[in-house]
Amino acid sequence: MHRDIQAGHAAAVDPFSAVADAVYRIDRSWHFTYVNAAAAQLLDRRAEDLVGRYAFDCFPEMAGTVIDHEYRAVLADGRAREFEYFSSPLGRWYEIRAFADPGGLTAFLRDVDAQHRTEQRRTAELAQLGAVLEALPPATVVLDGDGRIEMVNRAWTANGEELERSGDRPTRAGERYLDAMARYVDTEHHECIAAGLRGLAGTENQAGSTFTLDYPQQIGPIHAWYRLQAARVDASDRIIVTHTDITERVRDQEALAWQAGHDDLTGLPNRARLLQLIGEALRRGSGRAALLFLDLDGFKTVNDSLGHEVGDELLRQVGGRLAEQVRPGDAVGRLGGDQFLVLARDCETAEAAALAFRLQTSFARPFHVAGISVPLSASIGVAAAQPGIDRAHELLSDADTAAFAAKGAGRDRVHVFSPGLREAARWRLEVANRLRDGAVDEFVVHYQPLVRVDTGEIEGVEALLRWQHPERGLLTPDAFLSVAEETGQLIPITRWLLGETTRQAATWAEQGLALRMSVNISARHFSAETLVRDVRVALHDSGLDPENLVLELTETSVAEDPTRAEDQLAVLRGFGVRVAIDDFGTGWSSLAQLLALPIGTLKIDRSLLTAAARLAAGGTGAVLAAIVSLARTLGIRSVAEGVETAEHLQMVREAGCDLAQGYLLAHPMPASDVPRWASRVRAAGGDSCALALQTRSR
Numbered sequence: 001m002h003r004d005i006q007a008g009h010a011a012a013v014d015p016f017s018a019v020a021d022a023v024y025r026i027d028r029s030w031h032f033t034y035v036n037a038a039a040a041q042l043l044d045r046r047a048e049d050l051v052g053r054y055a056f057d058c059f060p061e062m063a064g065t066v067i068d069h070e071y072r073a074v075l076a077d078g079r080a081r082e083f084e085y086f087s088s089p090l091g092r093w094y095e096i097r098a099f100a101d102p103g104g105l106t107a108f109l110r111d112v113d114a115q116h117r118t119e120q121r122r123t124a125e126l127a128q129l130g131a132v133l134e135a136l137p138p139a140t141v142v143l144d145g146d147g148r149i150e151m152v153n154r155a156w157t158a159n160g161e162e163l164e165r166s167g168d169r170p171t172r173a174g175e176r177y178l179d180a181m182a183r184y185v186d187t188e189h190h191e192c193i194a195a196g197l198r199g200l201a202g203t204e205n206q207a208g209s210t211f212t213l214d215y216p217q218q219i220g221p222i223h224a225w226y227r228l229q230a231a232r233v234d235a236s237d238r239i240i241v242t243h244t245d246i247t248e249r250v251r252d253q254e255a256l257a258w259q260a261g262h263d264d265l266t267g268l269p270n271r272a273r274l275l276q277l278i279g280e281a282l283r284r285g286s287g288r289a290a291l292l293f294l295d296l297d298g299f300k301t302v303n304d305s306l307g308h309e310v311g312d313e314l315l316r317q318v319g320g321r322l323a324e325q326v327r328p329g330d331a332v333g334r335l336g337g338d339q340f341l342v343l344a345r346d347c348e349t350a351e352a353a354a355l356a357f358r359l360q361t362s363f364a365r366p367f368h369v370a371g372i373s374v375p376l377s378a379s380i381g382v383a384a385a386q387p388g389i390d391r392a393h394e395l396l397s398d399a400d401t402a403a404f405a406a407k408g409a410g411r412d413r414v415h416v417f418s419p420g421l422r423e424a425a426r427w428r429l430e431v432a433n434r435l436r437d438g439a440v441d442e443f444v445v446h447y448q449p450l451v452r453v454d455t456g457e458i459e460g461v462e463a464l465l466r467w468q469h470p471e472r473g474l475l476t477p478d479a480f481l482s483v484a485e486e487t488g489q490l491i492p493i494t495r496w497l498l499g500e501t502t503r504q505a506a507t508w509a510e511q512g513l514a515l516r517m518s519v520n521i522s523a524r525h526f527s528a529e530t531l532v533r534d535v536r537v538a539l540h541d542s543g544l545d546p547e548n549l550v551l552e553l554t555e556t557s558v559a560e561d562p563t564r565a566e567d568q569l570a571v572l573r574g575f576g577v578r579v580a581i582d583d584f585g586t587g588w589s590s591l592a593q594l595l596a597l598p599i600g601t602l603k604i605d606r607s608l609l610t611a612a613a614r615l616a617a618g619g620t621g622a623v624l625a626a627i628v629s630l631a632r633t634l635g636i637r638s639v640a641e642g643v644e645t646a647e648h649l650q651m652v653r654e655a656g657c658d659l660a661q662g663y664l665l666a667h668p669m670p671a672s673d674v675p676r677w678a679s680r681v682r683a684a685g686g687d688s689c690a691l692a693l694q695t696r697s698r
Contacts, residue, residue, distance in 0.1 A: 606642020
């Protein structure tokens, strides 16, 4: 009874009865003096079976273990110990804390098997992850769930050493990753990185989610680029972040992008880049922009005569000079070949035209290449953005059209775009398409008689090409021949014209109307070197006597390549074909050229005839007579074109012209009307001049 009361009293005062941890005491002789309920349960023994017994008798497996060692240390020096112990019989890990007391020591045991095994797995994972990190070439860090750097690899450490040498503070394990990155990247990219990591850490993301960002970083004087790639580690809240140096790749991409947008020869923006710049300028608030389209005059001649190396250097110098002359903020580019473009931002028509004239003036100074002074000029088209034009191609097309007009006006000119030019450009496109698709079937030939001035006798006709356009009616050569020359259709058209006119002349000859046929030839035919063959084929197929064919050439066409023209004309003259210089007085022929070529006829242009008439009215002398006398001295017959009045006819008679043609004598007419007109002249006595004067006086 007394023992039960003592036991109940002891239980009542037992301070460890409600403690979850297992608690027991041993004395200095290693006998159990106290075991709480949790310890009894943990040790799988009843407390009364342990109290008073020698510990190694109860648990012989403890001998020589860490428990044996640590308990003896506590009993020896009185200092507390904390350690972990693996119980082989139980197959579990325990955390033990031992404290000295006056009679021995008190031990607290806690089952930490789950935590220990978790930590072991974590340690193994980290070891494995560490091995993987060390094998990764990019600088890599592992972040824990709080965003702190848990592990780094060797590459990251090496980068830190580089930063330290450049004066920056390196980032080490334990530091918050985002705080560290704030030192190396700008605010915009830092915000992107923070948002990407938050997204990876979010509960809605599954393991394997990734985030990628390219960002710039300044490392001392070096501007580098890195690709950040972050991913969640499977079955954990860790995030692994790699930083791959992509500086060379970015520089290569930038170089390729630059090359894609710039001209290899001059380094100026190319067509694609210019269109992009024009589009950006048009999209700006004001939309005020102008384009100057520069087409170099005569560059092909320079290139062919001095060589492509000199030509390339000349183009580089042109680009440099243009860049020096434009306003700050303007852009100079090369479209290709010998064409350049200036984008004048925030610029209206008047200011753009002034800029064009300044650029034109800059070409007055010759260019010096390879020790040679090379004169050069440019035809410049100006187009300012108009309301409703917001596409780069439209503005470029307008500037191109204006440059074409400047070129056609005589080169070294400035021409400002107008809507009428756009219509002309559309017409040229239509003509080019129709010529390519066989418009030759719509061509017709009209004939204007040439008559002797002294007798009025009909000597021949000039063939004048016309286009019977299905919508626009009868068109003169001015409306389509320039386009035919640009598109390479002029020679086929001339070849057709030679065949058509020689057949017609042969037909008239068979009908008793022998007329010399005059046909206009372009300089392109000399360059192609097919003129001799084409004339021979036409004469052969038609059967026309070569003496009855006259080839008319302008002064300009001969002057472009006099040597080539002389050679081919000499061959033609050798088998009987006659040669005439047309539009004399509008070009720059020299006596030497006239004497060198096998010319039989000189056709005096109507403009010279009109000028001579004005001079004659002012009493300044017989200018026309001097020209005719010069031609006769050279053994060349003269033809006065544009005889439209009785006064004109009187003047050419007094000047001694051999032949005349013009509206006074006869208008151009279809082939079917020529015999009827000739019949009327014969019926009137055979003098077409007298008939014309008689008809005019009525």
